[in-house]
Amino acid sequence: MPPIVSVRELRKSYGQIKAVDGVSFDVAEREVFALLGPNGAGKTTTVEILEGLREADSGTALVAGVDVRKNPSGVKERIGVQLQQSAFPENFLAQEIVDLFALFYGRRVDSLALLRAVGLEDKARQKSEKLSGGQRQRLSIAVAMVNEPQVLFLDEPTTGLDPQARRNLWELIRSIRDRGTTVFLTTHYLDEAEVLCDRVAIMDNGRIIALDSPRSLITHLLGRGFSKPVQQQQASLEDVFLDLTGHALRED
C-alpha cells in the first residue's frame, strides 16, 4: 500500500531562519503518526505546508495522492484539519458550526451524528464560544470530519487541556483511526506520543532527527546502554490526580 503522506526534502525559510530544513518522511494509511518536538522545531510549519496553507520553498509533498504544491485546494478537499491558534466564528451554535463547515466543502451532513461521535450531542444548541477548552477541541475534530477526510491533521490537539480532557481526546483519536482515517498530529507531550502513536518523528531545528515507533525508539535507546539515573516512580502525581477525580467519561 503506498503511503498516504509522502514528503521529500521539504524546505521553508523565513528570512535567515530555516523553519523546515530538508524534511523527508512517509505516513502509512490508518496509522497515528506524530511530529514530536519542542516549540519552534518547525512542526507547525511542516503541517501547514501539508495542509496547503503555506507554500514550501522546495521539495515535494504528496497528501492522499495530491501534490500539495501544485494543487493545494485539491488537498484541502481530502483532508480534515485542526489548527493551532484558530477559532470558530462567534454567535454560531455548535451544530451550526458543523453545518457551516460542511457548506464550505459543498456538502450536507448529519451534524448531530458528527457531534454525537465526539460526545457533544447535548451541546449542539450551545454557542461554540461558550464551550470549555476540551469541548471546543472535540467540536473542532467534529468539524474536521465533515468531509470524511482521508487524513486528519491535528496540530497540538491537547495543549492547554486538563488530564481528563486529554485522555478523552486520545480515546476519540483512536476511535477515528479505528474507523479508517489516518491521523497526523503534532505534540510536545512525550507521554501523548508514547500511548497514542504508531510512529513518531522527532523534530528539532527544522530537521527530523529520529523516526520510528515509540517502542523501538525506547528499545534502541536502552540498547545503547541508557539507564535512568533515578529509580522510576511507580506512580506520578498525574496518576494520583486521575485516580482521585476519575478520568473516564467525565465532562470537562
Next chain:
Amino acid sequence: MRQVFGYTLMLLRAYTRDFTALFFGFFFPLIFMGLFGILNFGAFGHVAVGIVDEASNADSQAFHAGLAEIETLQLSSGTSDAQLESLRKGDRDIVLVIPADFKIAPARQGAAVPTLTLYANQGRGEQVAVGSAILMQVIDQMSFAITQTAPVVAMKREEVAGRNLKYVDFLTPGIVGMTIMQLGVASVMFSFVVDRQRGVIRRIMATPISRRNYMAAHVLERLLLAVVQVLILLAVAVFAFKVSIVGSLGLVLAIAILGSVLFLCLGFAVTGFVTTENQAPAIMQLVTLPQMFLSGVFFSRDAVPAFLKPVSDVLPLTFLNDALRQVSTAGAGIVDVGSDLIGIVVWSAITFVIAFRFFKLEA
C-alpha cells in the same frame, strides 16, 4: 452560488444573536433620531434681545411692552454697560439702545428723529437677521399708527403645505446616511480584524471555499442588513415622528444600497491598515467622526466654517446625505442627484482600489 447564499443566511442568523451589533446597528440610530427629534435642535429658538432704555418715559415703556408681546423675542433690560457685556459674552443676540430723546410722535419736517442703536452679535447672524427684521416691523407699525397713513404695500402671508420642512424631516436622511456609514465601516473593521486575529479566517481558508465566495457572502450579508436597517429607520421616522418622505422610497433605498457599497469598500480599505483589535476603535473614530460633523448629518452644511468647506464638499458622506436628503425632503429624481451619485461611485472606485491593494484576509 448555493454556498454564497447559504453562508449569507448563516451569517445573518448569527448576527441576530449578536446583541452588541444589534444594539449599535438598530437601536443606537433610533436613539439618536429620538433624541434629536424630541429635543428639536434644529427648530429656530428665541432671539435674546437686551433693551437699554435711556429714555425711561411713557413712550419708551409702551414700545418695550409692545416688544414683550412678541414671542420670538426674549427680552431683558439693564444698563448699557451690563447689556453690552452680556452681548460680548454671547448671552444676547441683539442689544437695542433706546435714546433719551425717544418719543412716539409724528416727526416734524426737518427735525431729527430719535435714533435707536442696535448692537448685533456677529456670531449669531441668523438670530440677528430675524430679530432686527422683527424690530423694524414693530417700528413701522408704530409709525403707521402715529401718522395714520395706510401702508404703501401690504403683504399677505400664506403657508405652503407639504414643504414645511420640520427638523426631523431634515434629520432623518442624515441619520440614515450616518447609520450606513457607521455600519459599513464598523461591520467590516471590527469583525474582520477580530476574525483575523483569532484565526477564524485561517481556519475557514483551510477548507476549499474560495476567497471570492467567502467575500461575496460577507458583502451580501452586510448589504442585506443595511437595507433592513434603512427600512426600520424610515418606518420609525414615518410612523413615530411623522416624517414625510417626499420623493420615491425606491430611490431612497437604491441610494442607500449604493452608499452601503461605498462604505463597505471604505471599511475594507481602512481595515487593510488595522492590524490589532485595539487600533480599530481609534481608526473608526478617525474615519467616521469628521464625516458625522462635516457632512450634514445633524445640521445643515451651511454651518461648516469656510476653511473646512472644501473638505466638507468632497467627503463621501456628504454625497450620500445630500442625495438622500434631496430625494426625501425635496422629492428630487435620479437626474437631480446625478452629481451626488457620481461622487458616491467615484469614492467607491477609489476605496475599492485601496481595499483591493491593502486588505488581507490573513495576517
